[in-house]
Amino acid sequence: MVKVLEERKGQIYRKGSEPYAMECGKTSLAGSVSQRACVFCGSRVVLYPIADAIHLVHGPVGCAAYTWDIRGALSSGPELHRLSFSTDLREIEVIHGGEKKLYQSLVELIDRYQPRAAFVYSTCIIGIIGDDVGAVCKRVSAEKGIPVLPVHSEGFKGTKKDGYRAACEALLQLIGTGPAEGIQPHSINILGDFNLAGEVWMIREYYEKMGIQVVATITGDGRVDQIRRAHGAALNLVQCSGSMNHLAKMLKEKYGTPYLQVSYFGIEDMAEALYQVARFFNDTAMMRRTEELVRDEIAAVYPQLLEYRKALTGKKAAIYVGGAFKAFSLVKALRILGMQTAVVGSQTGSSEDYQQLRDLCDEGTVIVDDSNPLELAGFLKEKGVDLFIGGVKERPIAYKMGIGFCDHNHERKIALAGFVGMLNFAREVHGTVCSPIWKLVPRYSCCGGGVADVG
Amino acid sequence: MLLRHTPSEVKEREALVVNPAKTCQPIGAMYAALGIHGCLPHSHGSQGCCAYHRSTLTRHYKEPIMASTSSFTEGASVFGGQANLVEAINNIFTIYNPDVIAVHTTCLSETIGDDVPQIVSKAKDDGKIPDGKYVIHTSTPSYVGSHVTGFANMTKSMVNYFSESSGTEKDQLNIIPGWVEPSDMREIKRMTGMMGIKTVLFPDTSDVLDTPQTGKHHLFPKGGVTIPELRSTGDSRATIALGQFASGPAAEALDAKCKVPCQVLDLPIGLMATDRFVDALRKTAGVSVPDAITDERGRLVDLITDMHQYFYRKRVALFGDPDQLIAMTEFLVSLDMLPVHIVTGTPGQRFEQRIREILKHDVPQVNVRAAGDSFLLHQWIKSEPVDLLIGNTYGKYIARDEDIPFVRFGFPILDRVGHSLFPSVGYVGAMRLIEKFLYAFQDRQDRDALEEKFELVM
Numbered sequence: 001m002v003k004v005l006e007e008r009k010g011q012i013y014r015k016g017s018e019p020y021a022m023e024c025g026k027t028s029l030a031g032s033v034s035q036r037a038c039v040f041c042g043s044r045v046v047l048y049p050i051a052d053a054i055h056l057v058h059g060p061v062g063c064a065a066y067t068w069d070i071r072g073a074l075s076s077g078p079e080l081h082r083l084s085f086s087t088d089l090r091e092i093e094v095i096h097g098g099e100k101k102l103y104q105s106l107v108e109l110i111d112r113y114q115p116r117a118a119f120v121y122s123t124c125i126i127g128i129i130g131d132d133v134g135a136v137c138k139r140v141s142a143e144k145g146i147p148v149l150p151v152h153s154e155g156f157k158g159t160k161k162d163g164y165r166a167a168c169e170a171l172l173q174l175i176g177t178g179p180a181e182g183i184q185p186h187s188i189n190i191l192g193d194f195n196l197a198g199e200v201w202m203i204r205e206y207y208e209k210m211g212i213q214v215v216a217t218i219t220g221d222g223r224v225d226q227i228r229r230a231h232g233a234a235l236n237l238v239q240c241s242g243s244m245n246h247l248a249k250m251l252k253e254k255y256g257t258p259y260l261q262v263s264y265f266g267i268e269d270m271a272e273a274l275y276q277v278a279r280f281f282n283d284t285a286m287m288r289r290t291e292e293l294v295r296d297e298i299a300a301v302y303p304q305l306l307e308y309r310k311a312l313t314g315k316k317a318a319i320y321v322g323g324a325f326k327a328f329s330l331v332k333a334l335r336i337l338g339m340q341t342a343v344v345g346s347q348t349g350s351s352e353d354y355q356q357l358r359d360l361c362d363e364g365t366v367i368v369d370d371s372n373p374l375e376l377a378g379f380l381k382e383k384g385v386d387l388f389i390g391g392v393k394e395r396p397i398a399y400k401m402g403i404g405f406c407d408h409n410h411e412r413k414i415a416l417a418g419f420v421g422m423l424n425f426a427r428e429v430h431g432t433v434c435s436p437i438w439k440l441v442p443r444y445s446c447c448g449g450g451v452a453d454v455g
Numbered sequence: 456m457l458l459r460h461t462p463s464e465v466k467e468r469e470a471l472v473v474n475p476a477k478t479c480q481p482i483g484a485m486y487a488a489l490g491i492h493g494c495l496p497h498s499h500g501s502q503g504c505c506a507y508h509r510s511t512l513t514r515h516y517k518e519p520i521m522a523s524t525s526s527f528t529e530g531a532s533v534f535g536g537q538a539n540l541v542e543a544i545n546n547i548f549t550i551y552n553p554d555v556i557a558v559h560t561t562c563l564s565e566t567i568g569d570d571v572p573q574i575v576s577k578a579k580d581d582g583k584i585p586d587g588k589y590v591i592h593t594s595t596p597s598y599v600g601s602h603v604t605g606f607a608n609m610t611k612s613m614v615n616y617f618s619e620s621s622g623t624e625k626d627q628l629n630i631i632p633g634w635v636e637p638s639d640m641r642e643i644k645r646m647t648g649m650m651g652i653k654t655v656l657f658p659d660t661s662d663v664l665d666t667p668q669t670g671k672h673h674l675f676p677k678g679g680v681t682i683p684e685l686r687s688t689g690d691s692r693a694t695i696a697l698g699q700f701a702s703g704p705a706a707e708a709l710d711a712k713c714k715v716p717c718q719v720l721d722l723p724i725g726l727m728a729t730d731r732f733v734d735a736l737r738k739t740a741g742v743s744v745p746d747a748i749t750d751e752r753g754r755l756v757d758l759i760t761d762m763h764q765y766f767y768r769k770r771v772a773l774f775g776d777p778d779q780l781i782a783m784t785e786f787l788v789s790l791d792m793l794p795v796h797i798v799t800g801t802p803g804q805r806f807e808q809r810i811r812e813i814l815k816h817d818v819p820q821v822n823v824r825a826a827g828d829s830f831l832l833h834q835w836i837k838s839e840p841v842d843l844l845i846g847n848t849y850g851k852y853i854a855r856d857e858d859i860p861f862v863r864f865g866f867p868i869l870d871r872v873g874h875s876l877f878p879s880v881g882y883v884g885a886m887r888l889i890e891k892f893l894y895a896f897q898d899r900q901d902r903d904a905l906e907e908k909f910e911l912v913m
Contacts, residue, residue, distance in 0.1 A: 005546070027526060028526045029526070030524075030526045030540070031526075031543030031550070032523060032524070033495075033522065033523050034502055034505075037502060037503045038501045038504070041507070059597075060479050060596075060598040061475050061479055062504070063507075065475045065477070065478035065479070066478065066507035066510070066511055068475070084475060085471065085472070086471075091596070093598070100470075104470035104471070105470040108468065108471050109471065123562075124500070124532075125562045125566060128563060129566065155501035155527075156501040157528075158528070377672040392510045392514060393509055393520070397519045397672050400518075400670075400672045401671065401672050402668065402670045441670060442668075442670030442671075
């Protein structure tokens, strides 16, 4: 068994006879090697795919430098979002305030790039020195005639989730400021897809084939003018619940727009995401088109999936991702490939998320909240897994232990959403789990090892 | 495509940084601390900082990067981070059991004014630091200097906390390698080994960030300078510091504290800087240069001779960290190339002076800027095109936009491998760099050649 700290025991659950009781939503223990990031990170990853806006990070240079184009959020047009703008605060501004520098930077950026809007991210230091970012934004907005939106994302003010919330608040200010004319009754907004590897393009195409108008994609391949008229859509679809549920709720309250939670990952969930919408619009012709679409798409990928399933049946996986919602689809998708999920965890799951994971997983599965590398390595070894699905910081841990790895976060380069995405996922998992390298290197299972030296 | 909006006309900017050519202090402190054996770097601030530094270092080195955080919340930001740090120290020794915790601050903890030494001494009084274990610290506000400054500060803290003078001189040299790759540190040790010199290299990230795949995840890999070695630096015969910006402060601190005389040299990148390094080793240690090293030098000279026509008057733009750029500029000139645009994000007038000095005969009108950004570099390139761009991964945007051959060099390199495995320093490193330059030029020549001019022998 993996040794864990007393304080963390409540955040680890092994599915078995005991009733579910999971602590989560806690701040991380000081001193832990946490895999979590901060409020600013949450805001930045949500908003920055809006491609025709300026994204200015107000603070010392690091916050902008570390988030410069680290996540391939693709655009079909402008690429302003992929540049890195920073006020690069120096000591003198920390003492005397950075408002003047912020004002100058904004004016200069807007004059040069003529963006459709500007987002200004407040970092830790801004919260401490107390710049009135809202006032500067208001002034520049009035002078330049475009929306200039403050994003209150001071790093220390909570977790990444609070950053999502701040991003949603900024988006809410934008929505409703554009014309809603010309929007069909059968119309949607796609929320919480960030267009990694072009995924939102695939999803948009499915809905368009069903006869639905996509008003805005928020925020993958996002455009300011689309987002401004998003209140005119008949339905909001939320994929990444962690980041976008808050916006969907606010839009429901303010404009009465209903919303559905969907997942575009794995063939079951993808098909259901389309059917949900067809059922919502209650249109027989649309339902028929949807059935055809799903049938054709599955027919195209299923025979190949079965091939991969042959090779992967009986293999075990561990999942550690940012939001828990993503994990549900992953567990199901792995099952289609004949694989069992032995460990599953997230950085920011809610109690309901973990309850749902418990219902979904097999006996003995370890469910974990806000884990750290040492624990994770321990679980990988204990469960004898063949595949680790995680993010940037998890990859080299898996490889060092002789385990295959699949990135389901920032470094994803192939589309994993949609029906084709399932095939891509199967191919990627097969490639890493069955790589010949594992025959040539030692794996955790043949070594001993202590707590601080997990082998 | 991405940068098509970059105008060629340069307008002075006071407030704004576009596409930075630097990042902030704490990541440098984290990298340096990883070069101590059994050390867990600790970031005293919000969780995000630590996560970003770990991600960036992970992407660059392709290795697990371990570091902990004080996990500041709003409460800590108002009432100070003392409780967080004391609790962190306790938890770290309980869970991870390192030999040393190396604390660095962030802009947040600096600005609220946390007194880290006082907090650490409180932790000591409260019995949170086990016997034989250490907590060191360095101050790394993100709004001062750059990542290079953070590296220099943490390295200096190693001296401040550990170096001791026993009064008996040891027959060894200290080498402070600066912010170079694990492969470079390994190469420096190989060279001093060939010369039969006993050295203490600090920090030393070889065998920490270039570890073999063993089927195990080692929280603390076998490499890194040990505490007894760091202690003994106060008794060494002399210190050779490589790179004024990254290594100068530690070398000077050691001289002041333990009276160990120091020489600050350029990073041994290229022929002449390596010559000076080898000569300094020879003189300081009182040894002669073995034939094997002379032969390595000879092979490098032979390679340059064979290929010098390919370098002749090639115009180069480069950006990165000051120590790297100074040595690289001299190397390029020695190859008969012309470094015409040079930018570092790290502030410091000394940098511009040094570059102008190196280039005064060959490129008197050089465009050089400290505290610049890659947007400025791009503007310069648009006005006066170059044949080669040298810089970190972010240079790929400019290279693609302007269709210029590009050699990756510096930090971070996120999209290629090799930098952490093959050295750039020493004679061998110079040969590798030359290979890269040649490939860039020759691949380009082949690509652009007209059908009738596409030739076998080049």
